[in-house]
Amino acid sequence: MKKGLSGIIMQAIKTGQERGELADGPLPPLTLEYPKEARHGDYATNIAMVMASREQRPPREIAETILRWLKDEEEIIDRVEVAGPGFINFFLKEDYWRHFLSEADRQGERYGEGELGAGKRVLVEFLSANPTGPLHIGHGRIGVFGDALANILEKVGFEVEREYYVNDIGTQMELLGRSVYMRYLQECGKKVEFPADGYQGAYIREIARQIKEGEGDRYLPLPEGRVVDLLGQKASDVILRSIKDGLKRFRVSFDRWYREGDLYRRGLAPRILEELQGRGYIYELDGALWFKSTLFGDEKDRVVVRANGATTYFASDIAYHQDKYDRGYNLLIDIWGADHHGYIPRMEAAIQALGCDKSSFKVVLVQLVNLWRGGEQVSMSTRTGEFTSLQEVMDEVGVDACRYFFMLRRADSPLDFDLELAKKEGLENPVYYVQYGHARIASIFKKAAERGINVPTFSEVNASLLRLSEETGLIKRVAIFPELLEGMALSLEPHRLTSYLQDLAGLFHSYYNKHMVISGDKEMTKARLFLAKSIKAVLQSALGLLGIVAPEEM
RNA sequence: GCGCCUGUAGCUCAGAUGGAUAGAGCAACGGACUUCUAAUCCGUAGGUCGCAGGUUCGAAUCCUGCCAGGCGUGCCA
Structure with a gap:
């Protein structure tokens, strides 16, 4: 509908140009905004002010000219005014907003779903914490962020998959193995010195203790290198299982746990390095192999194979991302802790060296x-x-x-x-404020049911009774929900949903305190019950996207 | 040193594409329950948007410099 209005405005400007009342040339992009204040209308545009400099005329005069050629064939506009320094404010017909209520009602749970991502497959990779220790609160933040973002992308039509990259080989794993081994030796009564750089958490002792309890000292005679491998594997399995359990409780789920080890067993890293070498992006220096990331804007080139022959984490990451593309995703979204920000330029360089479009790879940093x-x-x-x-x-x-x-x-x-x-x-947390809004509506419905009143659908209601400013405000909030979802999906900013929820819940609480939903007026009761139903549905939907319960009572 | 992020009310933080009088919660103060849940509502108070320039009709938002904090700057991950 926003599109309809911009079409009308653009058409008016074109007509003005044809009549010679406005200067020719390409038009500036039209922006339509929701004014903060109701007295500034339903929509406002600054187009006249933007055009002022090239028109060499006062903005208000330009605005008047545009208005002269405005053709509102579908009659959605009630009135228009030029205001302030040159804004054009549009006041739409009353039933314009109510139309969205019928949409919301018709679509039910699907309300807000969009076509924005239609046909696009997106892979959201997040968390990917090393299985070397329990998740901490920073991981929680990333987990919730990734989960909510993925939910939102799905809602606006993307085909989304969530993936956790399990870093189950390499230096960290070896260190984990050594740490457990040392604790194991201590459990067996040996006096050993724990490595200074080892994992010192109590959970390591606990794992070692369980191994000792379950398997005795059978690892003692084996060669150290072999035991470190075995125990590292065991420990990471235990830790990964507890990570999975924790995330389940936290309502964060993944479609796939992608193991770096599998990447290796399939030989993907050497293969991709060979390919990059063939394209001239790899060179040798000081016994190591380097990737020319500076060609794509990185500040220095990066090692992919160390002098000791070991491939770096970066090398497997290149292979991993190539594999993501090979699996057919159009868009890759990586969510990283902000401490990895220095890693972005080299990864973007790698994406381009692979011949992929830079815009198909997006990193979102989450601060710790x-x-x-x-x-x-x-x-x-x-x-x-x-x-x-x-x-x-x-x-x-x-x-x-x-x-x-x-x-x-x-x-x-x-x-x-x-x-x-x-x-x-x-007790005061805003989440309860929002949840309470939902529970309150549920409670009203219970009351209505007691009195034998059904919660109606749009067609059973005379929606034109909903003309209080509070009601219009609530209807508008319900109406912009789909736009909000698209905005969040485009900007990758799911946090906007909480502001929206508090706004919507707040308006409802205020309305509730001022006006009775269920009253002696039968028609009004039906209309308000219907409005409440729309709000409840949106609250539930939005809370659901955040992975938060929408309770029927509190 | 260089790079990235942050700096908004006493505290924690929102402020979509640059817009009209910068918002919310908490904390403070004063009110509202014989009516659908007072986990709520209504009101009062609270601001040099880190500082200084610049861009323009218009800047918390864009640009430059500076200040403060965080992170990064590995043949670690």
Whole structure:
């Protein structure tokens, strides 16, 4: 419908040009915005002000000219005015907005679904935390972000798959194996010195203890290198299982767990390096193989095969991303912790060297979380084992509140998460505010049912009774939900959903306190019940996208 | 040193494509339950949008410089 209005405006400008009242030439892009204040209309455009400099006339005069040629054939406009420095404000016919209610009602749960992503396959890779320790709260933030973004992309028509890249080989794994091995030796009564760079968390001891308990000292006679491998494998399996369990509780799910080990067994890394070499992007220096990422804007070239013959993490990452393309995705979205930002230029370089379009690869950085407990910062190093795991935070704060809290912030804004505060906010947390809005409507419906009143559909209702400013405001919020979803999908900014939810819930709470939904007026009751139903559906849908429960009662 | 991110009310943070009087929650203060849930609502107070320039009809938003904090800057991942 926004399109319809812009069409009308563009047509008016063209007519003006044809009549010689406006200068010829390409038109500036038209922007239509929702004015913050109702008295500025339903839509406003600044087009006259943008055109002012080339027209050499005052914006208000240009606006008047445009209005003169405005043809509203479908009669959607009630009135138009020129305001302020030269805005054109459009006031639409009352039933314009109500039309969206019938759409919402007709589409039900599918309301808000769009064609934006139609036919496009997108792979969202996120979290991908190494299976060397429990997830911490920063992982939680990334998990929720990725999950919500994937949900939203799906909603607007993308074919989405969620993937977790499991880094199950290489240096970190070896270190994990050695750490467990040392603890194992200690469990067996040996006096050994624990490696300074090893994983010192209590969970390592626990894993070692279980191995000792279950399998005794059968690993003692084996050669160290072999045991380190075996125990590393065992430990990462245990840790990965607990990661999966934790994420399940956190309502974050994946379609695929992609193991770096599989990448190797299929020989994908050497193959892709060979191909890049064939294209002249690889050279040798100091015994190592380098990728010419500087050709694509990186600040230095990067090693892909070390002098000792081992391929780097970067090399497997190149192969991994090539494999993503090979699997037929049109768009790759990687969600990384902000501490990996230095990695972006080389990865973008690799994408281009592979011959892929740079715009088909997008990285979203999520800033890390600083955890506080009662004014004291909690250290979160996996290696030293000083952290509060995501599990503990979930237990303390609750999954709904935790997820909502994360989605309250922009991804690139650092987040201070104070456990005491989050718990204290348990009662005042905005998530309950929104959930309560949903529960309240459910409660109204219960009341209606007690009195034998059904919640009606659009066709059973005289929607023109909904003419209070609060009601129009609520209807508009329901109407822009699909646009909001598209905006979030395009900008990859799912956090906007929480602002929207609070806005919508707030308007409803206010409305609720001021006006009775169920009253002696039968027709009005039906109309308001219907409006409440629309709001409830949108609240439920939006909360669902965030992975948060929409309760029937609280 | 260089690069990226951040800086908005006492606190935590929103501010889509540059727009009209910069918003919300918490904290503070004062009110509203014989009516569908008071986990709510209504009101009051609270601002040099880090600082300084620039771009233009118009800047929290774009550009430059500076200040502060975080992160990165590996033949680690």
